[in-house]
Amino acid sequence: MRARNAVWWLVLLVATVFYAVPMLAMARFAFQRIPVIKLSWGNVFDKWTAAPLVDSLRNPDFHRAGLLSLGLAVATAALTVLLLVPTMTFAHLRSPRMRRFIELSSVLPFVVPAIALVIGFAAAFRDTAPIFVRSSFGMVPLLVITALPFTHRTIENGLSSLDLRTLADASRSLGAGWNRTIWTVIAPNIRGSIATASFLALTVVLGEFTIASLLLKNTLPLYLAYAQGQNPQGAFAVGLSLTALSAVFIALANRFGGTRPGSRQQR
Amino acid sequence: MSRNLVFSEVRKSFGRTVALDHFSVEVGEGELVTLLGPSGCGKSTALRVAAGFEVADGGDVRVGDESVLRKSASERNMGIVFQNYSLFPHLTVRENLEFGMRVRRIDSQVRRARVGELLDLVRLTGLEQRFPHQLSGGQQQRVALARALAVEPRVLLLDEPLSALDATVRLEVREEIRRIQRDSGIATLFVTHDQEEALAISDRVCVMSQGRVEQVGSPQAVYRYPNNPFVARFVGRVNDMAVTVVSTGVAVLQGGAAKFAVPPIGITSGEARLLLRPEDVRLTSPHRGATALGIVDSVHFGGATTSVDVELKEGGHMVRVTDATREMTCAVGEEVGVVFDTERALLTREA
Numbered sequence: 001m002r003a004r005n006a007v008w009w010l011v012l013l014v015a016t017v018f019y020a021v022p023m024l025a026m027a028r029f030a031f032q033r034i035p036v037i038k039l040s041w042g043n044v045f046d047k048w049t050a051a052p053l054v055d056s057l058r059n060p061d062f063h064r065a066g067l068l069s070l071g072l073a074v075a076t077a078a079l080t081v082l083l084l085v086p087t088m089t090f091a092h093l094r095s096p097r098m099r100r101f102i103e104l105s106s107v108l109p110f111v112v113p114a115i116a117l118v119i120g121f122a123a124a125f126r127d128t129a130p131i132f133v134r135s136s137f138g139m140v141p142l143l144v145i146t147a148l149p150f151t152h153r154t155i156e157n158g159l160s161s162l163d164l165r166t167l168a169d170a171s172r173s174l175g176a177g178w179n180r181t182i183w184t185v186i187a188p189n190i191r192g193s194i195a196t197a198s199f200l201a202l203t204v205v206l207g208e209f210t211i212a213s214l215l216l217k218n219t220l221p222l223y224l225a226y227a228q229g230q231n232p233q234g235a236f237a238v239g240l241s242l243t244a245l246s247a248v249f250i251a252l253a254n255r256f257g258g259t260r261p262g263s264r265q266q267r
Numbered sequence: 268m269s270r271n272l273v274f275s276e277v278r279k280s281f282g283r284t285v286a287l288d289h290f291s292v293e294v295g296e297g298e299l300v301t302l303l304g305p306s307g308c309g310k311s312t313a314l315r316v317a318a319g320f321e322v323a324d325g326g327d328v329r330v331g332d333e334s335v336l337r338k339s340a341s342e343r344n345m346g347i348v349f350q351n352y353s354l355f356p357h358l359t360v361r362e363n364l365e366f367g368m369r370v371r372r373i374d375s376q377v378r379r380a381r382v383g384e385l386l387d388l389v390r391l392t393g394l395e396q397r398f399p400h401q402l403s404g405g406q407q408q409r410v411a412l413a414r415a416l417a418v419e420p421r422v423l424l425l426d427e428p429l430s431a432l433d434a435t436v437r438l439e440v441r442e443e444i445r446r447i448q449r450d451s452g453i454a455t456l457f458v459t460h461d462q463e464e465a466l467a468i469s470d471r472v473c474v475m476s477q478g479r480v481e482q483v484g485s486p487q488a489v490y491r492y493p494n495n496p497f498v499a500r501f502v503g504r505v506n507d508m509a510v511t512v513v514s515t516g517v518a519v520l521q522g523g524a525a526k527f528a529v530p531p532i533g534i535t536s537g538e539a540r541l542l543l544r545p546e547d548v549r550l551t552s553p554h555r556g557a558t559a560l561g562i563v564d565s566v567h568f569g570g571a572t573t574s575v576d577v578e579l580k581e582g583g584h585m586v587r588v589t590d591a592t593r594e595m596t597c598a599v600g601e602e603v604g605v606v607f608d609t610e611r612a613l614l615t616r617e618a
């Protein structure tokens with residue numbers, strides 16, 4: 001028992017060091033007004049400044065990239081919810097086979113590399129429907145697919161925790177059509193899962209590189225990669241802040257996902 | 268327009284399972300009919316076909332003179348109460364009751380007044396701000412009933428609405444349902460597998476087995492004059508004894524010798540089973556006029572009635588005797604006689 005505990009602590013310690021050391025190094029590089037060559041344990045607490053971040057945030061190129069990424073993230077989250085909630089509800093109610101099929105296809109992004117996905121996508125639509133390749137928002141469907149392994153699982157958990165059949169039957173017997181049933185009865189009861197799925201989609205999109213790069217879209221990660229050459233300190237400052245923001249999203253997602261609607265603790 | 272609910276020759280299979288086999292029954296206007304039968308006999312399926320949740324393979328379901336099978340569930344205007352708690356967990360009692368009215372775009376003043384009336388009706392005034400998880404099971408089912416009535420449905424369908432409740436609450440809600448149903452005069456189909464519940468609440472009982480109707484009739488008729496052995500065995504308690512019919516209208520217990528009269532119809536010779544209600548058996552002193560002799564095995568005092576189990580000396584049959592009219596005083600181990608009153612007994616070859 002004790003030995004196992006010790007191993008557990010050791011693993012935790014190693015993992016923490018593995019993640020924390022580079023983060024700390026990044027933070028020092030980005031936010032201390034000290035040349036890299038002079039950084040040492042002796043000046044850990046000296047000359048901290050937010051200036052590199054603030055300067056970068058003032059850069060109009062950053063604004064453009066940031067807004068684009070944010071727009072893509074919101075669009076992806078919205079499309080994910082609009083597609084998944086009704087489709088998966090129907091699969092639960094009508095067809096176990098369809099449910100398994102959706103489950104399988106949701107992990108495709110783990111199997112098919114993003115690069116294959118984009119090349120196929122571009123080749124298929126360049127001539128048939130060029131809007132998908134030219135317009136920045138044309139890549140939203142690809143982003144939805146990329147986030148699918150995370151978002152599908154979350155919605156699936158939400159739906160499984162409900163007595164879907166009874167809720168849907170009750171709603172329909174009271175005169176509500178399918179649309180109303182899904183958005184005013186089922187969705188509110190899995191709002192925790194929907195919030196979690198949306199945050200996960202946001203996080204995935206804010207970090208997505210391959211697709212944007214191959215489609216030549218100037219999203220935030222691309223801008224950062226480019227800015228790293230121009231102004232490494234500023235790029236690191238922004239990158240680190242984004243990481244922190246993602247962590248906040250995930251924490252929020254956990255918080256929302258943790259309390260099930262209708263559970264006693266909630267009110 | 269009359270508001271009765273009619274199933275005619277409805278068929279429904281799930282793969283190889285036949286859930287409804289030419290199922291026909293009528294629920295008259297203002298009438299409460301129960302579907303009674305063992306688990307899996309197709310009761311819920313019948314209700315779900317009427318409600319539009321399942322599509323029938325054949326036959327017709329009509330409300331008044333209009334077939335409903337072509338309409339979707341949301342257009343049928345039937346009030347339904349489910350076995351599982353079905354209130355919307357994210358809405359308060361008031362919002363649950365208003366749901367159907369909102370769908371119908373009923374004006375908020377009218378909604379408010381109607382919610383008040385409904386809560387009065389199910390005696391839950393004052394609970395409109397509660398969420399379902401803040402209600403007891405009995406209260407939840409009463410709200411579910413009120414919600415079903417809120418849309419002024421043409422018929423009411425109840426699928427074992429009491430089975431999640433414990434005994435006392437069950438009785439209370441059952442009487443509530445009956446009172447409200449009588450007052451509103453709405454045709455109601457009530458599904459249950461509890462024969463006591465069915466006998467107590469119904470105008471008529473429809474006994475089902477394996478997707479077929481075995482008998483439809485008043486509770487008294489189904490209990491006193493079962494059409495067939497299945498109904499006799501399923502509704503109420505019955506003494507089920509092996510006998511040999513020696514000639515038309517005369518039988519002996521297997522392993523015994525004393526002859527007694529049996530209904531002179533159907534089986535006129537050979538081995539058979541005699542189905543006899545406990546109240547059609549009388550206890551006597553051991554000697555005079557007894558059909559058989561036995562030893563008292565156990566006595567069950569039930570308040571208004573007392574039941575006695577007697578083990579017969581001939582053939583070792585166990586016979587239950589229930590006598591509501593007279594107090595039965597006998598002790599375990601005592602020797603007694605029993606008399607069969609076989610006027611309403613059934614003879615059958617089915618084991």
Ligand SMILES: Nc1ncnc2c1ncn2[C@@H]1O[C@H](COP(=O)(O)OP(=O)(O)OP(=O)(O)O)[C@@H](O)[C@H]1O
Pocket residue numbers: 281284285286304305306307308309310311312313460
């Ligand atoms: N969706 C379904 N898919 C496959 N088989 C089903 C389905 N629904 C019902 N059945 C089958 O049809 C038969 C009748 O089921 P039904 O639910 O109507 O029984 P029931 O009389 O309501 O029983 P219970 O008292 O247990 O509720 C059963 O054999 C059941 O297994």
Ligand SMILES: [Mg+2]
Pocket residue numbers: 310311312
């Ligand atoms: Mg059932």
